[in-house]
Amino acid sequence: MNSVSVACCQLAPKMGDTAYNKKLAEQAIRKAASNGANIIVLPELMQSGYVFNNKEEALRLSQTIEQAPREWAQLAQQLNIVIIAGFCERDCNNQLYISAALACADGRLNIYRKVHLWNAEKHIFNAGANPPAVIDTAFGKIAVMICYDQEFPEWVRLAALAGADLICMPVNWPDSPRPINERPMEIVRVQANAAVNRVFIAACDRAGTERSIDWVGGSVIVDADGYPLTPLLRNNNQAIEGTIYAKVDIKEARNKSISEMNDVHADRISALYLDILKA
Amino acid sequence: MNSVSVACCQLAPKMGDTAYNKKLAEQAIRKAASNGANIIVLPELMQSGYVFNNKEEALRLSQTIEQAPREWAQLAQQLNIVIIAGFCERDCNNQLYISAALACADGRLNIYRKVHLWNAEKHIFNAGANPPAVIDTAFGKIAVMICYDQEFPEWVRLAALAGADLICMPVNWPDSPRPINERPMEIVRVQANAAVNRVFIAACDRAGTERSIDWVGGSVIVDADGYPLTPLLRNNNQAIEGTIYAKVDIKEARNKSISEMNDVHADRISALYLDILKA
Numbered sequence: 001m002n003s004v005s006v007a008c009c010q011l012a013p014k015m016g017d018t019a020y021n022k023k024l025a026e027q028a029i030r031k032a033a034s035n036g037a038n039i040i041v042l043p044e045l046m047q048s049g050y051v052f053n054n055k056e057e058a059l060r061l062s063q064t065i066e067q068a069p070r071e072w073a074q075l076a077q078q079l080n081i082v083i084i085a086g087f088c089e090r091d092c093n094n095q096l097y098i099s100a101a102l103a104c105a106d107g108r109l110n111i112y113r114k115v116h117l118w119n120a121e122k123h124i125f126n127a128g129a130n131p132p133a134v135i136d137t138a139f140g141k142i143a144v145m146i147c148y149d150q151e152f153p154e155w156v157r158l159a160a161l162a163g164a165d166l167i168c169m170p171v172n173w174p175d176s177p178r179p180i181n182e183r184p185m186e187i188v189r190v191q192a193n194a195a196v197n198r199v200f201i202a203a204c205d206r207a208g209t210e211r212s213i214d215w216v217g218g219s220v221i222v223d224a225d226g227y228p229l230t231p232l233l234r235n236n237n238q239a240i241e242g243t244i245y246a247k248v249d250i251k252e253a254r255n256k257s258i259s260e261m262n263d264v265h266a267d268r269i270s271a272l273y274l275d276i277l278k279a
Numbered sequence: 280m281n282s283v284s285v286a287c288c289q290l291a292p293k294m295g296d297t298a299y300n301k302k303l304a305e306q307a308i309r310k311a312a313s314n315g316a317n318i319i320v321l322p323e324l325m326q327s328g329y330v331f332n333n334k335e336e337a338l339r340l341s342q343t344i345e346q347a348p349r350e351w352a353q354l355a356q357q358l359n360i361v362i363i364a365g366f367c368e369r370d371c372n373n374q375l376y377i378s379a380a381l382a383c384a385d386g387r388l389n390i391y392r393k394v395h396l397w398n399a400e401k402h403i404f405n406a407g408a409n410p411p412a413v414i415d416t417a418f419g420k421i422a423v424m425i426c427y428d429q430e431f432p433e434w435v436r437l438a439a440l441a442g443a444d445l446i447c448m449p450v451n452w453p454d455s456p457r458p459i460n461e462r463p464m465e466i467v468r469v470q471a472n473a474a475v476n477r478v479f480i481a482a483c484d485r486a487g488t489e490r491s492i493d494w495v496g497g498s499v500i501v502d503a504d505g506y507p508l509t510p511l512l513r514n515n516n517q518a519i520e521g522t523i524y525a526k527v528d529i530k531e532a533r534n535k536s537i538s539e540m541n542d543v544h545a546d547r548i549s550a551l552y553l554d555i556l557k558a
Contacts, residue, residue, distance in 0.1 A: 116546055119538040131551060151475050151543065153432035154552040161557060178506065183462075185474050185505045192471030195464050196430050226464045227457065259398040264430065267395055270556045272410060273433040277549045277556070278440060 002251050004139045006166070006200070007037035009243045010219040010233045012208025015049030016061055022047060022068065025085060026075065032243050033079040038139045042085035043206040044114075044147050044170040045098060051211040055096070055124045062090035065111055069101035076103035082137050084144055084204075086170035089113065096125045100144045100170045104137050114146040116155070131158045132167075140165040140250035147171040150193055150203075154276065160197035161265060165253040167193075169203040173216035175239070184216045187228070195226030198256050198264050200248050207239040215239040221246040224253045281530050283418045285445065285479070286316035288522045289498040289512045291487025294328030295340055301326060301347065304364060305354065311522050312358040317418045320483040321364035323393075323426050323449040324377060330490040334375070334403045341369035344390055348380035355382035361416050363423055363483075365449035368392065375404045379423045379449045383416050393425040395434070410437045411446075419444040419529040426450040429472060429482075433555065439476035440544060444532040446472075448482040452495035454518070463495045466507070474505030477535050477543050479527050486518040494518040500525040503532045 009028035013021040025046050032040045044050065047068040048061035063069075072083045082104055089099035089111065098114040098121060113128025114121075132143040143159035143166075150156060150169055159167055173186045186203075194201045205219045217239020221230045229246035233239065256263045288307035292300040304325050311319045323329065326347045327340040342348075351362045361383055368378035368390065377393040377400060392407025393400075411422040422438035422445075429435060429448055438446055452465045465482075473480045484498045496518020500509045508525035512518065535542045 115548060115551065119540045122540050127548075129551075131554070148541075148546075152547060153436070153471075153475060154547070154549075154555055157432070157555050158552065161555065178504075182506055185470070188467055188505060189471045189474060191464070192432075192468045195468060196432060225457075226467060227461055261398045261401050262427075267427075268431060268433070269394060269406075270433075272394065272408075273437065273556060275410070276433055276436050276440065277552060 002249050003247055004039060004250055005037045005245060005247050006039045006202050006221050007032040007243050007245050008041045008202050008204035008219040008221060010205055010207050010217060010239065010241060011043060011046065012206060012241050013043070013046055013049050015051060015210050018047055018061060028243065029075055029083060030079070033081050035245065037081065037245060039082045039142070039166070039168070041168045041202050041204040042170060043204050044086035044172040045088055046085045046170070048088040049210055050172045051213050052124055058088055058096055058124045059090065059094065062088040062096055064090055065109070069103065069109055069111065072101050073103040073107060073109045076105055077107050080105045082139055082142065084168040084170060086146060097128060098125050098146055100146055102135055102142060102144050104135065106138070110135050112144040112146065114149060116148045116152055118148040134159060134162045134164045143167050145169055147173065150189060153193060156193040156197060160199050164199055165250045166200040166202065166248070169201065171203050171205050173205050173218050175214040175216050184218050186216055186218045187220050190220055191222050191226040191228070194222045194224060196264060198224040199253050200224055205239065207241045219244055223248065281528050282526055283318060283529055284316045284524060284526050285318045285481050285500050286311040286522050286524050287320045287481050287483035287498040287500060289484055289486050289496060289518065289520060290322060290325065291485060291520050292322070292325055292328050294330060294489050297326055297340060307522065308354055308362060309358070312360050314524065316360065316524060318361045318421070318445070320447045320481050321449060322483050322485040323365035323451040324367055325364045325449070327367040328489055329451045330492050331403055337367055337375055337403045338369065338373065341367045341375055343369055344388070348382065348388055348390065351380050352382035352386060352388040355384055356386050359384045361418055361421065363447040363449060365425060376407060377404050377425055379425055381414055381421060381423050383414065385417070389414050391423040391425070393428060395427045395431055397427040413438060413441045413443045422446050424448055426452065429468060432472060435472040435476060439478050443478055444529045445479040445481060445527070448480065450482050450484050452484050452497050454493040454495050463497050465495055465497045466499050469499055470501050470505040470507070473501045473503060475543060477503040478532050479503055484518065486520045498523055502527065
């Protein structure tokens with residue numbers, strides 16, 4: 001269990017083309033599995049696309065957990081892997097969520113609903129109401145969160161304190177200007193979140209231009225010290241499709257020690273942190 | 280008040296030579312002030328040095344707030360600046376703290392005691408028991424924390440929620456191996472802490488080799504988006520002495536908006552963060 005291969009498939013789903021996106025996801029998953037990946041992460045809203053014109057369109061492109069997530073669960077069992085992938089979830093009351101499925105090799109399926117919503121998502125989606133579960137898989141303890149969630153260090157801390165070794169993040173990071181030669185701040189935040197908790201983080205971004213939105217293409221797997229193990233999938237200033245792989249030694253995330261007398265979690269003095277619960 | 284010049288003086292104090300260190304600090308402050316700096320940050324334990332052999336040595340090199348801090352307060356008044364600098368504090372019961380003085384141009388003096396202690400510091404120093412105050416100065420609202428404190432995003436969040444525009448961090452970052460071409464993780468954490476709170480952060484590290492310890496030399500001033508405004512003061516793989524300057528527009532830190540519908544603080548859902556107060 002200790003040495004585990006993680007893959008992030010930075011794909012370019014087509015807005016609204018669920019048949020194409022289903023095939024794209026399955027091909028990428030099969031290829032990554034054939035390359036030895038144990039844990040495979042796909043982007044946020046993989047099965048629908050991201051830039052919805054309105055709630056009606058999102059509703060039309062939504063799926064229940066019996067659709068894409070169930071297919072991923074079957075694939076995970078068949079290939080003996082863990083799959084984490086984002087989808088547009090419709091519940092039995094026709095409420096919508098930006099969700100991610102975590103499908104285990106043993107058939108278990110867990111759904112996380114994005115809690116911190118980004119911009120126009122607030123017009124279309126309900127926010128999730130629960131922290132990510134930490135799922136004890138054959139390849140380590142995994143928690144899932146989605147995109148803007150990780151801009152709240154509290155959220156990553158919760159998952160790490162609950163025992164996650166690896167946090168998997170389906171994301172759709174819209175690109176925006178930044179200083180020349182600077183690493184995108186999205187990745188910098190991933191790095192810091194990993195380092196202050198000594199957890200591995202795998203973020204899977206997307207490629208392609210969708211309704212005039214470009215993407216960071218910032219898919220990255222960082223180690224428990226916070227340093228990237230993978231190259232950036234960008235070319236000519238554009239996110240490109242591709243899969244990044246990293247071998248991680250899960251037990252490193254179970255050692256929170258960073259000096260003879262320091263431990264990133266035990267050194268927390270939570271009695272002094274009360275005020276961060278202020279509204 | 281909006282455009283403010285911040286300086287970090289990356290110095291090499293001599294272990295145990297308080298007379299030399301006093302002069303070194305004063306010269307650096309006067310020079311930075313003459314270059315237009317309004318806020319000047321000096322390293323942690325500026326007046327004593329860092330690598331104490333034992334508690335007796337630290338006690339001998341300690342000062343009360345009537346010594347170095349009072350001198351800095353006089354200098355701040357004389358030069359119409361704010362000075363933030365670290366010192367080895369002795370209280371009236373001969374207890375020791377790693378402290379930092381924040382001396383305002385109007386004569387006010389605030390002392391912050393480091394709460395999260397690093398490694399052998401635990402043998403010598405008491406931990407502080409209080410979050411940093413946010414001091415409303417002529418040049419913006421400033422909070423002070425020290426070195427390892429910033430590895431707890433909770434701590435930075437507290438100061439930001441309490442209204443800090445600029446967080447000043449005297450640090451002594453011991454150097455350690457990292458992947459080639461990677462920015463030191465100490466700076467990455469500063470960047471992420473700034474970005475997730477939209478605050479400016481000025482971290483002042485040190486130079487010189489002290490009892491075989493080298494330093495990152497990672498002094499940096501980052502903007503409210505988390506990007507560095509200053510060059511790294513390293514040469515030939517070693518921290519060097521020097522002063523970095525940045526002009527910052529304090530009002531940027533008072534705008535927490537990052538999209539039409541997002542605000543880095545208002546988007547927090549603190550009712551879901553309860554578990555981070557678990558011991």
